[in-house]
Amino acid sequence: MPAKPKRIRLRKKPADEAGTDATLIAVDMAAERKKPRKAKARPAPSDDARTLLDLIVKTLDDNKAEEILTIDLAGKSSIADFMVIANGRSGRQVTALADYVVKAVDEAKLGPCRTEGKAAGDWVLIDAIDVIVHLFRPEVREFYKLEKMWQADFRPETE
Known part of the structure:
Protein backbone atom coordinates (compact mmCIF):
# COMPACT_ATOMS: atom_id res chain seq x y z
CA MET A 1 0.00 0.00 0.00
CA ALA A 41 -6.39 38.10 24.95
CA ARG A 42 -10.00 39.17 25.29
CA PRO A 43 -10.42 42.90 25.82
CA ALA A 44 -12.09 44.14 28.98
CA PRO A 45 -15.84 44.76 28.69
CA SER A 46 -16.65 48.19 27.33
CA ASP A 47 -18.49 50.90 29.26
CA ASP A 48 -21.45 50.41 26.89
CA ALA A 49 -21.63 46.72 27.88
CA ARG A 50 -21.61 47.62 31.58
CA THR A 51 -24.28 50.30 31.02
CA LEU A 52 -26.42 47.74 29.17
CA LEU A 53 -25.89 45.18 31.94
CA ASP A 54 -26.91 47.69 34.63
CA LEU A 55 -30.04 48.65 32.67
CA ILE A 56 -31.09 45.01 32.19
CA VAL A 57 -30.53 44.08 35.84
CA LYS A 58 -32.40 47.19 37.04
CA THR A 59 -35.30 46.45 34.67
CA LEU A 60 -35.54 42.86 35.86
CA ASP A 61 -35.36 43.92 39.51
CA ASP A 62 -38.00 46.65 39.07
CA ASN A 63 -40.36 44.13 37.47
CA LYS A 64 -40.03 41.53 40.25
CA ALA A 65 -37.72 38.99 38.60
CA GLU A 66 -36.37 36.46 41.09
CA GLU A 67 -32.85 35.11 41.69
CA ILE A 68 -31.09 37.49 39.30
CA LEU A 69 -27.57 36.26 38.59
CA THR A 70 -24.90 38.08 36.56
CA ILE A 71 -21.98 36.14 35.08
CA ASP A 72 -18.90 37.84 33.63
CA LEU A 73 -17.95 35.89 30.50
CA ALA A 74 -14.46 37.37 30.14
CA GLY A 75 -12.05 34.54 29.46
CA LYS A 76 -14.87 31.99 29.14
CA SER A 77 -16.56 32.91 25.86
CA SER A 78 -16.44 35.38 23.03
CA ILE A 79 -20.21 35.41 22.46
CA ALA A 80 -20.85 38.29 24.87
CA ASP A 81 -19.36 40.23 27.75
CA PHE A 82 -21.99 39.28 30.33
CA MET A 83 -24.77 36.78 30.91
CA VAL A 84 -27.82 37.40 33.09
CA ILE A 85 -29.98 34.54 34.39
CA ALA A 86 -33.26 35.22 36.19
CA ASN A 87 -36.57 33.58 37.12
CA GLY A 88 -40.16 34.56 36.66
CA ARG A 89 -42.87 32.90 38.74
CA SER A 90 -44.89 31.79 35.70
CA GLY A 91 -44.68 31.56 31.94
CA ARG A 92 -46.70 34.75 31.65
CA GLN A 93 -44.29 36.65 33.92
CA VAL A 94 -41.26 35.30 32.02
CA THR A 95 -42.75 36.61 28.76
CA ALA A 96 -43.59 39.97 30.37
CA LEU A 97 -40.05 40.30 31.78
CA ALA A 98 -38.64 39.69 28.30
CA ASP A 99 -40.91 42.42 26.89
CA TYR A 100 -39.81 44.87 29.60
CA VAL A 101 -36.11 44.19 28.94
CA VAL A 102 -36.44 44.58 25.16
CA LYS A 103 -38.46 47.79 25.58
CA ALA A 104 -35.92 49.28 28.04
CA VAL A 105 -32.96 48.48 25.77
CA ASP A 106 -34.76 49.92 22.73
CA GLU A 107 -35.72 53.12 24.59
CA ALA A 108 -32.13 53.59 25.80
CA LYS A 109 -30.92 53.05 22.21
CA LEU A 110 -28.29 50.55 23.38
CA GLY A 111 -28.62 48.26 20.40
CA PRO A 112 -30.97 45.73 18.91
CA CYS A 113 -32.37 42.77 20.85
CA ARG A 114 -33.36 39.41 19.45
CA THR A 115 -35.57 37.05 21.41
CA GLU A 116 -36.28 33.33 21.26
CA GLY A 117 -38.83 31.27 23.18
CA LYS A 118 -41.44 33.92 24.02
CA ALA A 119 -44.28 31.81 22.65
CA ALA A 120 -43.74 29.00 25.16
CA GLY A 121 -42.72 31.17 28.12
CA ASP A 122 -40.64 28.45 29.78
CA TRP A 123 -37.23 29.78 28.75
CA VAL A 124 -36.77 33.08 26.94
CA LEU A 125 -33.40 34.01 25.51
CA ILE A 126 -32.62 37.66 24.78
CA ASP A 127 -29.52 38.45 22.72
CA ALA A 128 -28.62 42.08 23.33
CA ILE A 129 -25.22 41.69 21.60
CA ASP A 130 -22.97 42.41 24.63
CA VAL A 131 -25.33 40.82 27.17
CA ILE A 132 -27.15 37.50 26.88
CA VAL A 133 -30.25 37.19 29.08
CA HIS A 134 -31.88 33.88 30.05
CA LEU A 135 -35.30 34.09 31.69
CA PHE A 136 -36.76 30.88 33.12
CA ARG A 137 -39.65 29.48 35.05
CA PRO A 138 -38.12 28.12 38.31
CA GLU A 139 -38.47 24.42 37.49
CA VAL A 140 -36.95 24.90 34.01
CA ARG A 141 -33.99 26.78 35.48
CA GLU A 142 -33.47 23.98 38.01
CA PHE A 143 -33.52 21.41 35.21
CA TYR A 144 -30.93 23.09 32.94
CA LYS A 145 -28.65 24.62 35.63
CA LEU A 146 -26.94 27.04 33.23
CA GLU A 147 -25.28 28.98 36.02
CA LYS A 148 -23.44 25.87 37.17
CA MET A 149 -22.00 25.34 33.71
CA TRP A 150 -20.96 28.95 33.11
CA GLN A 151 -19.54 29.60 36.56
CA ALA A 152 -17.24 26.57 36.42
CA ASP A 153 -13.59 27.52 36.15
CA PHE A 154 -12.05 25.36 33.44
CA ARG A 155 -8.65 27.05 33.40
CA PRO A 156 -5.75 24.79 34.39
CA GLU A 157 -4.28 25.36 37.83
CA THR A 158 -0.75 26.70 38.00
CA GLU A 159 1.54 25.50 40.73
Whole structure:
Protein backbone atom coordinates (compact mmCIF):
# COMPACT_ATOMS: atom_id res chain seq x y z
CA MET A 1 0.00 0.00 0.00
CA PRO A 2 1.57 3.31 -1.04
CA ALA A 3 2.25 5.94 1.61
CA LYS A 4 -0.24 8.76 1.86
CA PRO A 5 1.23 11.90 0.28
CA LYS A 6 1.80 14.87 2.54
CA ARG A 7 -0.47 17.81 2.06
CA ILE A 8 1.59 20.90 1.50
CA ARG A 9 0.89 24.56 1.04
CA LEU A 10 3.15 27.03 -0.72
CA ARG A 11 4.09 30.06 1.30
CA LYS A 12 6.09 33.05 0.17
CA LYS A 13 9.39 33.33 2.01
CA PRO A 14 10.28 37.00 2.51
CA ALA A 15 13.31 38.47 0.82
CA ASP A 16 16.39 38.40 3.01
CA GLU A 17 18.50 41.38 3.96
CA ALA A 18 21.11 40.57 1.31
CA GLY A 19 18.60 41.60 -1.34
CA THR A 20 17.75 38.23 -2.85
CA ASP A 21 14.23 37.80 -4.18
CA ALA A 22 11.44 36.17 -2.23
CA THR A 23 10.94 32.47 -2.95
CA LEU A 24 8.16 29.96 -2.49
CA ILE A 25 8.68 27.26 0.12
CA ALA A 26 6.68 24.11 0.86
CA VAL A 27 5.09 23.92 4.30
CA ASP A 28 3.87 20.61 5.74
CA MET A 29 0.26 21.36 6.74
CA ALA A 30 0.07 18.48 9.24
CA ALA A 31 3.09 19.85 11.09
CA GLU A 32 1.58 23.35 11.02
CA ARG A 33 -1.63 22.09 12.66
CA LYS A 34 0.31 20.53 15.52
CA LYS A 35 1.87 23.83 16.55
CA PRO A 36 0.17 25.32 19.60
CA ARG A 37 -1.75 28.47 18.85
CA LYS A 38 -1.43 31.54 20.97
CA ALA A 39 -4.57 32.40 22.89
CA LYS A 40 -5.95 35.80 22.02
CA ALA A 41 -6.39 38.10 24.95
CA ARG A 42 -10.00 39.17 25.29
CA PRO A 43 -10.42 42.90 25.82
CA ALA A 44 -12.09 44.14 28.98
CA PRO A 45 -15.84 44.76 28.69
CA SER A 46 -16.65 48.19 27.33
CA ASP A 47 -18.49 50.90 29.26
CA ASP A 48 -21.45 50.41 26.89
CA ALA A 49 -21.63 46.72 27.88
CA ARG A 50 -21.61 47.62 31.58
CA THR A 51 -24.28 50.30 31.02
CA LEU A 52 -26.42 47.74 29.17
CA LEU A 53 -25.89 45.18 31.94
CA ASP A 54 -26.91 47.69 34.63
CA LEU A 55 -30.04 48.65 32.67
CA ILE A 56 -31.09 45.01 32.19
CA VAL A 57 -30.53 44.08 35.84
CA LYS A 58 -32.40 47.19 37.04
CA THR A 59 -35.30 46.45 34.67
CA LEU A 60 -35.54 42.86 35.86
CA ASP A 61 -35.36 43.92 39.51
CA ASP A 62 -38.00 46.65 39.07
CA ASN A 63 -40.36 44.13 37.47
CA LYS A 64 -40.03 41.53 40.25
CA ALA A 65 -37.72 38.99 38.60
CA GLU A 66 -36.37 36.46 41.09
CA GLU A 67 -32.85 35.11 41.69
CA ILE A 68 -31.09 37.49 39.30
CA LEU A 69 -27.57 36.26 38.59
CA THR A 70 -24.90 38.08 36.56
CA ILE A 71 -21.98 36.14 35.08
CA ASP A 72 -18.90 37.84 33.63
CA LEU A 73 -17.95 35.89 30.50
CA ALA A 74 -14.46 37.37 30.14
CA GLY A 75 -12.05 34.54 29.46
CA LYS A 76 -14.87 31.99 29.14
CA SER A 77 -16.56 32.91 25.86
CA SER A 78 -16.44 35.38 23.03
CA ILE A 79 -20.21 35.41 22.46
CA ALA A 80 -20.85 38.29 24.87
CA ASP A 81 -19.36 40.23 27.75
CA PHE A 82 -21.99 39.28 30.33
CA MET A 83 -24.77 36.78 30.91
CA VAL A 84 -27.82 37.40 33.09
CA ILE A 85 -29.98 34.54 34.39
CA ALA A 86 -33.26 35.22 36.19
CA ASN A 87 -36.57 33.58 37.12
CA GLY A 88 -40.16 34.56 36.66
CA ARG A 89 -42.87 32.90 38.74
CA SER A 90 -44.89 31.79 35.70
CA GLY A 91 -44.68 31.56 31.94
CA ARG A 92 -46.70 34.75 31.65
CA GLN A 93 -44.29 36.65 33.92
CA VAL A 94 -41.26 35.30 32.02
CA THR A 95 -42.75 36.61 28.76
CA ALA A 96 -43.59 39.97 30.37
CA LEU A 97 -40.05 40.30 31.78
CA ALA A 98 -38.64 39.69 28.30
CA ASP A 99 -40.91 42.42 26.89
CA TYR A 100 -39.81 44.87 29.60
CA VAL A 101 -36.11 44.19 28.94
CA VAL A 102 -36.44 44.58 25.16
CA LYS A 103 -38.46 47.79 25.58
CA ALA A 104 -35.92 49.28 28.04
CA VAL A 105 -32.96 48.48 25.77
CA ASP A 106 -34.76 49.92 22.73
CA GLU A 107 -35.72 53.12 24.59
CA ALA A 108 -32.13 53.59 25.80
CA LYS A 109 -30.92 53.05 22.21
CA LEU A 110 -28.29 50.55 23.38
CA GLY A 111 -28.62 48.26 20.40
CA PRO A 112 -30.97 45.73 18.91
CA CYS A 113 -32.37 42.77 20.85
CA ARG A 114 -33.36 39.41 19.45
CA THR A 115 -35.57 37.05 21.41
CA GLU A 116 -36.28 33.33 21.26
CA GLY A 117 -38.83 31.27 23.18
CA LYS A 118 -41.44 33.92 24.02
CA ALA A 119 -44.28 31.81 22.65
CA ALA A 120 -43.74 29.00 25.16
CA GLY A 121 -42.72 31.17 28.12
CA ASP A 122 -40.64 28.45 29.78
CA TRP A 123 -37.23 29.78 28.75
CA VAL A 124 -36.77 33.08 26.94
CA LEU A 125 -33.40 34.01 25.51
CA ILE A 126 -32.62 37.66 24.78
CA ASP A 127 -29.52 38.45 22.72
CA ALA A 128 -28.62 42.08 23.33
CA ILE A 129 -25.22 41.69 21.60
CA ASP A 130 -22.97 42.41 24.63
CA VAL A 131 -25.33 40.82 27.17
CA ILE A 132 -27.15 37.50 26.88
CA VAL A 133 -30.25 37.19 29.08
CA HIS A 134 -31.88 33.88 30.05
CA LEU A 135 -35.30 34.09 31.69
CA PHE A 136 -36.76 30.88 33.12
CA ARG A 137 -39.65 29.48 35.05
CA PRO A 138 -38.12 28.12 38.31
CA GLU A 139 -38.47 24.42 37.49
CA VAL A 140 -36.95 24.90 34.01
CA ARG A 141 -33.99 26.78 35.48
CA GLU A 142 -33.47 23.98 38.01
CA PHE A 143 -33.52 21.41 35.21
CA TYR A 144 -30.93 23.09 32.94
CA LYS A 145 -28.65 24.62 35.63
CA LEU A 146 -26.94 27.04 33.23
CA GLU A 147 -25.28 28.98 36.02
CA LYS A 148 -23.44 25.87 37.17
CA MET A 149 -22.00 25.34 33.71
CA TRP A 150 -20.96 28.95 33.11
CA GLN A 151 -19.54 29.60 36.56
CA ALA A 152 -17.24 26.57 36.42
CA ASP A 153 -13.59 27.52 36.15
CA PHE A 154 -12.05 25.36 33.44
CA ARG A 155 -8.65 27.05 33.40
CA PRO A 156 -5.75 24.79 34.39
CA GLU A 157 -4.28 25.36 37.83
CA THR A 158 -0.75 26.70 38.00
CA GLU A 159 1.54 25.50 40.73
